[in-house]
Amino acid sequence: MHNHDRMKSFHAAPIRASAVLALALSSTLVAAQTKISAPNNNYTPAQDVELGLQAAAEVRQQLPVMRDDEVTSYVEDIGRRLVAVIPPEFQHPEFRYTFDVVNVREINAFALPGGPMFVNRGMIQAAQTEGEVAGVMAHELSHVLLRHGTAQASKATKYEIGQIAGAVLGSIIGGGWGQVVAQGTQFGLGTAFLRFGREYEQQADLEGAHLMAAAGYDPRDMANMFKTIEKQSGSGGPQWLSDHPNPGNRQAYITKEAETLRVANAVRDTRGFQQVQSHLARLAPAPTTEQATRNARRGGGGGPTGTSGRTRRETGLPSGRVEPPSGSFRSYNVGNIFRVSVPSNWQQLEDGNTVTFAPEGAYGEYNGQSVFTHGLQVGVERNETHNLQTATDELIDSLARGNPNLSRPSGYQRARVGGQDGLRTILSNTSEATGQRENIELFTTQLRDGNLFYAVGVAPRDAFSSYQGLFDRIVGSIQLRNY
Numbered sequence: 186m187h188n189h190d191r192m193k194s195f196h197a198a199p200i201r202a203s204a205v206l207a208l209a210l211s212s213t214l215v216a217a218q219t220k221i222s223a224p225n226n227n228y229t230p231a232q233d234v235e236l237g238l239q240a241a242a243e244v245r246q247q248l249p250v251m252r253d254d255e256v257t258s259y260v261e262d263i264g265r266r267l268v269a270v271i272p273p274e275f276q277h278p279e280f281r282y283t284f285d286v287v288n289v290r291e292i293n294a295f296a297l298p299g300g301p302m303f304v305n306r307g308m309i310q311a312a313q314t315e316g317e318v319a320g321v322m323a324h325e326l327s328h329v330l331l332r333h334g335t336a337q338a339s340k341a342t343k344y345e346i347g348q349i350a351g352a353v354l355g356s357i358i359g360g361g362w363g364q365v366v367a368q369g370t371q372f373g374l375g376t377a378f379l380r381f382g383r384e385y386e387q388q389a390d391l392e393g394a395h396l397m398a399a400a401g402y403d404p405r406d407m408a409n410m411f412k413t414i415e416k417q418s419g420s421g422g423p424q425w426l427s428d429h430p431n432p433g434n435r436q437a438y439i440t441k442e443a444e445t446l447r448v449a450n451a452v453r454d455t456r457g458f459q460q461v462q463s464h465l466a467r468l469a470p471a472p473t474t475e476q477a478t479r480n481a482r483r484g485g486g487g488g489p490t491g492t493s494g495r496t497r498r499e500t501g502l503p504s505g506r507v508e509p510p511s512g513s514f515r516s517y518n519v520g521n522i523f524r525v526s527v528p529s530n531w532q533q534l535e536d537g538n539t540v541t542f543a544p545e546g547a548y549g550e551y552n553g554q555s556v557f558t559h560g561l562q563v564g565v566e567r568n569e570t571h572n573l574q575t576a577t578d579e580l581i582d583s584l585a586r587g588n589p590n591l592s593r594p595s596g597y598q599r600a601r602v603g604g605q606d607g608l609r610t611i612l613s614n615t616s617e618a619t620g621q622r623e624n625i626e627l628f629t630t631q632l633r634d635g636n637l638f639y640a641v642g643v644a645p646r647d648a649f650s651s652y653q654g655l656f657d658r659i660v661g662s663i664q665l666r667n668y
């Protein structure tokens with residue numbers, strides 16, 4: 186992502202300004218900056234700290250916080266620079282400012298009452314300059330300083346504090362798992378700490394601009410980053426925007442405020458930024474938040490009962506050393522649901538509501554997710570449409586959430602699946618884990634209760650022709666029970 190531009194300016198990039206320089210810059214501030222005052226708040230700063238710590242502990246449990254010193258110390262340095270210039274009226278001695286990087290790809294960041302801040306790796310990778318990273322962080326930090334989270338919660342006094350804290354994650358993650366977390370709360374109140382109205386947004390923008398200028402950054406970089414976020418659709422931009430709605434004319438008023446805060450030789454691009462960017466580019470791509478949390482959820486629970494398979498324990502990528510399928514077959518009864526015959530050198534692996542048959546070396550874990558490069562997975566997906574093709578379309582959509590490179594079907598063929606009428610189609614994908622192109626043969630049929638029974642055969646594209654007949658044979662062996 187945009188590496189060419191960055192590399193060009195590698196040698197020319199200024200080294201991060203020293204604290205002395207930052208002080209010198211803050212003294213060049215001119216008058217007429219907007220005066221910001223924190224909104225009414227029924228909570229004490231100590232309660233901010235307590236609520237924020239509770240929520241942060243949950244976040245650390247459920248989201249993959251990076252323990253990569255090069256990345257975290259870089260973000261911490263920016264955070265410290267901003268904290269060092271907090272104006273006296275917004276200093277809260279109780280607050281503890283921490284800065285973590287979450288290894289997920291959405292362009293997002295959030296800060297909790299009392300100081301914990303989480304910056305997504307996707308945000309750092311989408312930024313063009315250090316100033317842009319600092320801009321988002323200055324905005325988030327301003328919400329903390331102005332105590333917007335608890336100010337907002339003050340408006341909802343009939344709810345218990347614990348309920349609000351417990352629902353923070355629901356608001357971060359949204360959708361599927363978030364709904365589970367948020368079940369204890371009503372009316373989406375969990376958004377209290379993170380989702381702000383226009384008035385608070387504008388305050389955070391303006392105070393953020395002040396902090397940036399005081400720390401030696403150009404506040405217009407904040408506006409630039411917001412523009413980048415707004416341009417992103419579908420890959421995580423919207424989450425930040427739904428938590429931090431544009432009050433209108435955001436770019437314009439930030440630019441105007443920046444004019445009152447003239448910063449000479451502002452820090453924009455730095456060597457530290459270049460290094461972190463190229464470091465991140467060398468790591469395996471970050472998963473989506475949904476992928477990451479789905480796995481965290483799995484980690485806690487055991488496998489399904491009533492089957493004889495083992496739960497996956499393998500960690501690390503598939504080794505890639507895969508034996509060809511044995512010519513002899515072995516039959517498995519899976520739960521009370523179906524019977525199937527697979528090559529005798531394939532393992533049965535259970536994972537949540539699916540069972541995968543795959544040879545040694547073809548399965549493993551990537552970014553906390555189970556992956557397989559050769560084999561066949563069988564599962565049942567809840568569906569209420571009572572239409573096989575619609576249900577199959579929906580299944581493919583849900584597979585695509587974990588496999589962003591998955592193609593869409595050009596059409597379906599009729600097939601027999603489990604002795605019933607079904608559909609069959611071939612899709613292509615590029616594995617996120619191995620970077621390899623693979624083909625996927627999908628079979629579906631509808632169970633009597635309307636749910637969708639499916640089998641997904643996966644093989645590398647160049648080996649697919651030798652696996653396709655095998656997938657057909659395995660699926661042909663499936664006997665559905667009680668259906």
Ligand SMILES: [Zn+2]
Nearest residue numbers: 381386389429
């Ligand atoms: Zn905001």
